[in-house]
Amino acid sequence: MAFASEFKYEDELEELELLDFEYETGKWKTQDWVEFHRSVDGSFEVRVSGFGWNADRPILKEKPTGEVLKKHDEAVNEIVDEIKKIFARGACVDIGVNGYVDWGSEWKESEKTSNNRADFFLSRIWKKLLGYQARVKDHQTTGVWKPSKKPTHRELVASGAWPGDTPRERMLNRRVQVSVNPTRC
Numbered sequence: 001m002a003f004a005s006e007f008k009y010e011d012e013l014e015e016l017e018l019l020d021f022e023y024e025t026g027k028w029k030t031q032d033w034v035e036f037h038r039s040v041d042g043s044f045e046v047r048v049s050g051f052g053w054n055a056d057r058p059i060l061k062e063k064p065t066g067e068v069l070k071k072h073d074e075a076v077n078e079i080v081d082e083i084k085k086i087f088a089r090g091a092c093v094d095i096g097v098n099g100y101v102d103w104g105s106e107w108k109e110s111e112k113t114s115n116n117r118a119d120f121f122l123s124r125i126w127k128k129l130l131g132y133q134a135r136v137k138d139h140q141t142t143g144v145w146k147p148s149k150k151p152t153h154r155e156l157v158a159s160g161a162w163p164g165d166t167p168r169e170r171m172l173n174r175r176v177q178v179s180v181n182p183t184r185c
Contacts, residue, residue, distance in 0.1 A: 114143030
């Protein structure tokens with residue numbers, strides 16, 4: 001009986017622990033619009049946030065603006081520069097772009113919006129790589145699925161998204177994640 005009673009209130013304890021948590025977004029630690037992670041093997045990942053509500057690009061009139069469009073342009077240029085460094089070493093690349101939404105405000109159109117973000121962002125990279133496309137072995141874009149109901153706050157945090165309590169957090173959740181991996185030609 002003593003053993004069973006220890007687990008009787010386990011669910012309630014988990015609920016109480018959630019009230020006093022420190023938010024962590026996994027590998028993406030900053031609230032900057034762009035964040036790079038580079039690996040020693042030459043691969044890298046980039047998070048680019050700040051897309052407009054249900055849009056595939058930043059919306060200039062949406063607050064907080066924070067020079068989001070300029071940061072997106074800089075991110076595309078830096079991604080392309082890093083890819084060209086890989087080419088200079090004689091390797092080709094695989095490029096993946098995943099689109100994401102702010103689950104609190106865009107969940108009804110999540111699949112369409114996230115796919116559009118990924119496709120549009122890859123097209124921006126692709127345009128800058130004119131003349132180099134033969135060195136890209138594979139490229140793909142993906143979006144997120146559409147849930148049957150709006151996710152709970154707990155599900156949002158578990159997914160690695162920012163809580164979405166502020167306009168900035170909602171714009172941080174509206175993002176693409178680009179992964180580039182060197183591969184043999």
